[in-house]
Amino acid sequence: MPLTDTACRNAKAADKPRKLADGGGLHLLVKSPGKYWRWDYRHDGKRKTMALGVYPDVSLQSARERLQAARKLLASGADPMEQRAAEKLSAKAQVANTFESVANDWLTHQAGRWENVTLERTRASLEADVYPVLGSRPIQEIAPREVKEIVKAIEKRGAVEVAGRVLQRVKAVYRYAVTHDRIERNPMLDLIPSDILKPRRVQHRPALAVAELPAFLKLLEAYQGDPHTLHALRLLMLTAVRPGEVRGALWSEFDLKAAVWRIPATRMKMRIEHVVPLSRQGVAVLKAMQPLSGTRDLVFPSPFYPSKPLSENTLNSALARMGYKNTATAHGFRALFSTVANEAGWPPDVIERQLAHAERNQVRAAYNRSTYLQERARLVQWWGDYLDRCRRGNVVPLRPRAA
Numbered sequence: 504m505p506l507t508d509t510a511c512r513n514a515k516a517a518d519k520p521r522k523l524a525d526g527g528g529l530h531l532l533v534k535s536p537g538k539y540w541r542w543d544y545r546h547d548g549k550r551k552t553m554a555l556g557v558y559p560d561v562s563l564q565s566a567r568e569r570l571q572a573a574r575k576l577l578a579s580g581a582d583p584m585e586q587r588a589a590e591k592l593s594a595k596a597q598v599a600n601t602f603e604s605v606a607n608d609w610l611t612h613q614a615g616r617w618e619n620v621t622l623e624r625t626r627a628s629l630e631a632d633v634y635p636v637l638g639s640r641p642i643q644e645i646a647p648r649e650v651k652e653i654v655k656a657i658e659k660r661g662a663v664e665v666a667g668r669v670l671q672r673v674k675a676v677y678r679y680a681v682t683h684d685r686i687e688r689n690p691m692l693d694l695i696p697s698d699i700l701k702p703r704r705v706q707h708r709p710a711l712a713v714a715e716l717p718a719f720l721k722l723l724e725a726y727q728g729d730p731h732t733l734h735a736l737r738l739l740m741l742t743a744v745r746p747g748e749v750r751g752a753l754w755s756e757f758d759l760k761a762a763v764w765r766i767p768a769t770r771m772k773m774r775i776e777h778v779v780p781l782s783r784q785g786v787a788v789l790k791a792m793q794p795l796s797g798t799r800d801l802v803f804p805s806p807f808y809p810s811k812p813l814s815e816n817t818l819n820s821a822l823a824r825m826g827y828k829n830t831a832t833a834h835g836f837r838a839l840f841s842t843v844a845n846e847a848g849w850p851p852d853v854i855e856r857q858l859a860h861a862e863r864n865q866v867r868a869a870y871n872r873s874t875y876l877q878e879r880a881r882l883v884q885w886w887g888d889y890l891d892r893c894r895r896g897n898v899v900p901l902r903p904r905a906a
Contacts, residue, residue, distance in 0.1 A: 505525055505526055506523055506524075506525040506531065506563055507563075508562070508563050510523065511523070511531055511538070511558055511559075511563055512559070514531065514533045514538060515533070516533055516534055516535045516536075517533075519534075520532060520533065520534035521533050521534070522541075525563070525566075525567070527542075527570060527574070528542050528543040528544050528570075529541075529542050529555070529566060529567065529570045530542075530543070531558060531566075537557060537558075538557070538558040538559075539554065539556075539557055539558070540554070540555035540556045540557070540558060540561055540566040540569075541553070541554060541555065542555055542570055542573060544573075544574075544577060544583070546577065546582045546583075547582075551582075551584060553573060553583055553584050553587075555569045555570065555573070556569065600641055600642050600643065600680075600685050600686070601638065601639055601640060601641060601642065602633070602634075602637045602638055602639075602640055602641075602642045602645060602676070603629075603634050603637075603638035603639065605642050605676055605679065605680050605685055606629055606633075606634075606638075606676045608679070608683075609675065609676050609679040609680075610622060610625065610626055612679065613625075618769075625672055628665065628668060628669055628672065629669070629672060632653060632656075632657055632665075632669055633653060633669065633672075633673060636649070636653055637649060637650075637653070642676075642677070642680055642685065642686055643686045643687075645690075646690070647690055647691055647693065647694055650670070650673050650691060650694060651694060651699055653669070653673075654666045654667075654669060654670045654699055654700070655699065655700075657669055658700055658701065663700060663701075666700055667696050667700060670694060670696055670699065670700075671696070673691065673694075674689075674691050674692075674694060677689045677690070677691045710831060710832070710835030710836070710837075710838040710839050710842075711827070711830070711831040711835060711836070711839050713839065713842060713843055713846075716839075716890070716893040717893045717894065717896050719825070719827070719831070720890060720893050720894035721894060722825045722826070723736060723737070723825070724894060726821070726825065728821055728824070729806050730791075730792075730795060731792075731795065731796070731803050731804065731805075731806055731813060732803075732813060732817055732818060732821045733821075734788050734791055734792050734795075734803070735749050735750065735803045735813055735818060736818060736821065736822075736833070737784075737788045738752075738785060738788045738789070739818070739833060739836050740836050740839075740840075740890065741781075741782055741784050741785040741788065741883065741886065741887055741890070742764070742779050742781070742785060742883065743836065743837050743840035743841070743857055743858055743883075743886075744766070744777070744779060744837075744859070745772065745834065745837070745859075746815050746818060746833040746834055747770075747815065748766050748770060748771070748777075749803065750803055750812040750813045750814070750815065750818075751770055751801070751812050752764070752766075752801070752802040752803060753800050753801060753802065754796075754797065754799075754800065754801075754802055755800070757781075757789060757802075759781075759786050759789060759790065762780060762781040762782075762783075762785075762786055762880075763778060763779070763780060763781065764778070764779040764780075764781055764785075765777075765778050765779075766778075766779060771859060772859070773859065775859075777859045778876060779857075779883075780876060780879050780880035780883050781883065782883045782884045782886065782887030782888075783884065783887060784887035784888075784890070784891065785883070785887065789802065805817070815833060815834075818833040819832055819833055837858055840854075840857075840858075840886060841854055841858060843886070843889065844882065844886065847885075847889075849882055849885075850875075850878065852875060853875045853878045853879055853882055854882070856875045856879060857875075857879045857882060857883065
């Protein structure tokens with residue numbers, strides 16, 4: 504006789520577990536401390552018992568519906584218990600394969616080769632723009648259209664560079680997922696930045712014009728501001744390194760007798776040690792700094808926080824006070840050096856190596872490992888002498904140098 508809700512509700516546990524049958528193998532197992540729906544069936548000649556829920560959370564009607572679904576699976580030849588176990592395993596795998604979990608595994612994988620600041624900047628961009636929308640989603644279920652919508656939304660708020668980087672990072676997560684068998688294929692391969700983002704004109708940093716050099720150098724010579732800033736600007740011009748490399752310069756990196764500055768790989772953009780030859784003028788700048796900071800680690804410490812370097816804003820603010828706001832930046836001295844040296848006929852390879860630019864042609868880079876140190880020593884001395892002539896107003900038109 505089929506069970507009723509009243510019979511299920513009033514059933515009491517006895518000394519031993521007892522079964523209240525409903526038919527078709529479905530029964531309510533009553534024992535301390537509760538009541539449990541069970542279904543007895545046979546598959547491949549073996550007797551099995553499948554749990555269908557706990558009463559009263561699963562009512563009599565719900566238990567019968569679960570029974571019917573299980574019986575359909577059995578009729579199709581599948582084992583209902585094995586099918587449910589596979590579904591649970593799949594659900595567990597999907598939780599482990601959410602976009603956020605895979606992305607965090609990718610970040611952990613990259614941690615050994617990235618600087619901490621790069622790692623945290625990448626993580627922050629994903630947390631800000633991707634995780635809120637896609638983080639909890641199984642990675643294999645995300646469509647390219649959804650990623651494109653996120654990237655376009657970032658672009659719409661004016662952060663075009665961020666949009667491009669986020670797209671690159673999402674695609675990198677998917678490459679990692681394929682490589683490590685988290686997904687079978689990469690659905691993001693066809694997401695090309697140029698097909699998604701609008702073209703934009705590259706804004707180069709303002710740089711001093713060659714014709715303005717004599718006037719600028721005279722103003723720099725008469726500069727009445729902090730001497731740390733003055734000498735940092737001078738060394739920046741004389742060496743054509745990046746502002747951050749001057750600002751973070753340590754006394755331990757310099758050999759003034761040999762007129763060489765060795766910037767360690769950890770402070771270089773390309774993570775390769777950069778050996779910078781120093782002109783007589785460059786050595787003179789550093790000797791002028793010795794009474795000011797020679798007892799410290801930093802060559803150009805902040806006058807307000809001596810344990811920290813000068814900020815790039817400090818250098819650019821000095822240029823603004825000299826009348827060059829929006830027309831010259833600290834980074835722009837590199838472009839000035841490159842322009843003058845190229846117009847004077849110096850070999851491009853020597854100029855590019857002094858600027859610590861990487862060789863874009865990978866085949867050529869594999870064979871051309873020269874640092875051109877002797878040629879660069881002659882170049883920086885020529886440059887220092889050229890700046891001296893400009894400062895004195897004794898400048899002759901540039902002509903290609905003799906080979």
